[in-house]
Amino acid sequence: MKSQFIRLLLAAALSVGAFVGAAGAADAPAPAEKSEPAAADKKADPAAAPEAAPSGEAAAAPAAGGAPMKPIDRVNSTEKGTLKNPYSSTDKAITDEGHKIYMGLSCNGCHGGGGGGGMCPPLTNETWVYGGDDDTLFRLITLGTQEYKKKYNATRTGTESVVGPMPPFGELIDDETKLWKAIAWIRTVWGGRAEKKVWQ
Template sequence: MGRDRSTFLGTWWLRGILALTVATVLMGTPSLGFSIGQNPYTGDAEAAQEGHQLYLKVGCAGCHGSGGGGGMCPSLTDCNWQWGGDDETLFRLIKGELPQQTMLRVFGSVLTDDQVWKIITWIRFINRCSETTNAIVAGSDSTPATSGTGVITGVVRHASVAQFETVVYIDDDVPGWKPSGPLTAVMDQKDKTFIPHVLPVVVGTKVEFLNSDPFEHNVYSPEGGYDLGMAPQGKKIVYTFKKPGVYTQLCRPHPEMLAFVVVLKNPFFAKTDKEGRFRIEGVPAGTWHLKVWNERLKPQEAEKRYTVEVRAGQEVSVTLEP
C-alpha cells in the first residue's frame, strides 16, 4: 500500500511539473515584471508619441498607414479586430505569438516588450471604438497633439490596384517634420519570397533584410547599385536608403524573387486596399501634392501629381485617376 501511495504521489508530482511547464511555455515570461495582459503605459501621452515613432520606424505604416488608418492591412482606428482588440491579444499579435495570425512574425524579434506596449498605447489613443479605447485616454486632456492636422481619404481608380500593391504618398518636403531617432524597417525572405512585396519607407531608413529560409539568399538592386552579398538562415543584411525613389530588390540565386522598396520624403503615405481605398492621417494643414505608385503604372501615370488642400481637424476625400 505504501509503495502504491508513493507511486501515486510521484505520478501526480510529475504531472504537476509537466502542467506548470506547459503553462509557462504557453503564457510566456514577461521581461519587465508585469503580466502580459497589463499595459504599464496606459493613458501615458508621452509613451503614445514614442509608440507612434516606433510604429513608423519598424515599417508598420507600410501596411496600416502612417496614421493607422489602414490600406493593404486593416485600420487600427475602428472596432474591427480580427483576433480581438484587448491588450493581451494585440501584444501577442505584434510579438508573433498567435498561431492563427497572418501578420508578419518578424516584429517579435525586432521590438522589445517595452516597445510593443508603447505601440499599443499609441493605438489606444487613435482608436475610435468606445468598447476598446482606454477610458483614461478617452477622457484625458494630455492626448498627443493633433491640432493643425487633418486626414486625406480617397480611392485610386486604376485596373492595376486590384492585383498590385499600390502606394499613395505626399510628394513634398514637409516643413517641421523630422524623425525623432533612427528609422528601421524589415523585409523578410521566406519561401523564396520577399515579404512584404512592396515596402514604403521614409528616406534615411535602414532596412534589415532577414533570411528566414534554410538556405542562402542574396539582396541586390540595379537602381541602388548595391549587392549586399549572401546571407545564411537567420542572418540580417542591412542597407540605408538615403535618396527618395523606387528600388527593385532581387536575389541572385533565386531570379524569381522580386520586391520593391519605395523611399519617400515623409511618413504621410498609405497602401491602398484591393478596391483602391486609402486613408492618410495626421497630415499637417496645407496644400500638398499626392502621387500614386505601383509596379504596373506607366512612368507618366506614376509621375502625375494631384493637388489636395488639407484643413486642420477636417477630412478631405479625393479620387485619383492615374
C-alpha cells in the first residue's frame, strides 16, 4: 500500500513536470526554419548581389544588420569618391534635425550658427576649399584637414580668406547618419550658383 502511494506521487510529479515543461516551451519562440540562408550567408553569396549598392553608387547605407557605422569606420571601409548622402536637403524634418546636430557638435563655434563662417570658412558661399561633393565633406569632417590631406594627398581646390583647419570629428560622432543629416542641413544654407552645385 505504501509503495503504491509512492508510485502515485512519483507519477503525479512527473506529470506536473511534463506539463510545466510543455507550458514553458509554448512561451518560447519556435526555432526558425532553415528555408532561407542566414543574412551573413546572403552577403557572401554572389547570387545575393542585388542587395549590394551598384558600382559607383552610395556606400552610405547602414552596415550589415541595419546598424549604422561610426563615420571613421565608414571612411576606412569605403572607396574614395563613392560616398553619397542618403538624406535629401529638401526634407525639412531631416534638415531641422541636421541643424540641431550641427549646433550640438559646436560646428557653429567655427562656421557660425547659420553657416556664415567665423574662424573657419563659410558654408553659405560656393567656394569649397577641398571640394563640396558628399564624399569629400563626409571624409573631411570625419578625418579633419590634416589627416584628410595626408590620407588622400589632397590640396586646396578653392581659397577663402579664413583658413582655420577642420578638426577631426570621426571619433566624436557615434553614428554616420548624424553626420549625413548635418551635411543635408549644410546644403540648405549654401547660396552658390546652380552650375557650381556638385551634389544631388
